[in-house]
Amino acid sequence: MLSALEVFTTVVVGVMVGVEFSVAFVMNPIFSALPSDCGQLAxxxxxxxxxxxxxxxxxxSLVLVVVWAIAQWHHGAALxxxxxxxxxxxxxxxxxxLVPINNRSKAWTPENRPADWQQQMDRWDRLHYVRVAVIIAAFALLAAALV
Structure with a gap:
């Protein structure tokens, strides 16, 4: 049962990492290359x-990792x-x-977006890169814990 939990948790976190990596390094660069209205709407x-x-x-993901850590506590759960x-x-x-910026930006249209919308998106991107690095590290630790 623990093995199934470990694999399931690693897959759930891994797919989440893949989505967030794609947002950071595939989707947002594509959106940024579009004309401003199209990119902002996307x-x-x-x-x-x-x-x-x-x-x-x-x-x-966090709850699954906590359950895994509790289940493995007496067998070494440092990773x-x-x-x-x-x-x-x-x-x-x-x-x-990130959420405060996202909450503002998800309602923007070309007619109502603030003048500094691009700077806010750039800040979101920089913070998102940090978040992606953090969750990649978490995923790597989970993968290492499987072996």
Whole structure:
């Protein structure tokens, strides 16, 4: 049963990492290359769509890692606990830094966006790179814990 939990948790976190990596290094660069109205509208739509799903995915990932750490506590869970701490950090980064920007930007249209919308998107991107690095590290630790 523990093996199934370990594999399931690693897959859930790994797919989340893949989505966030894709946003950072594939989708947002594509959106940024579009004319400003199109790129901004695409980012707003992405913010609404992923903004509805990602909170549950992050919390589910963290809960699964906590359950794994508890289940493996007496057999050495340092890697899993560290991965859990990194996922908790990613949730804090999201809630405190990224979500406020996302909540503003998902309602923007070319008619109502603020003058500094591009600077806000650039800040979101920089913070998102940090979050992606944190969750990649967590995923690597979970993968290492499997072996």
């Amino acid at each position: 980012r707003s739509h992405g913010g609404r769509m992923l903004g509805a799903v990602m909170p549950f995915w992050y919390i589910t 899993v606990v560290t991965a859990g701490a990194l996922l908790a950090l990613s949730v804090l980064i999201s809630v405190l830094l």
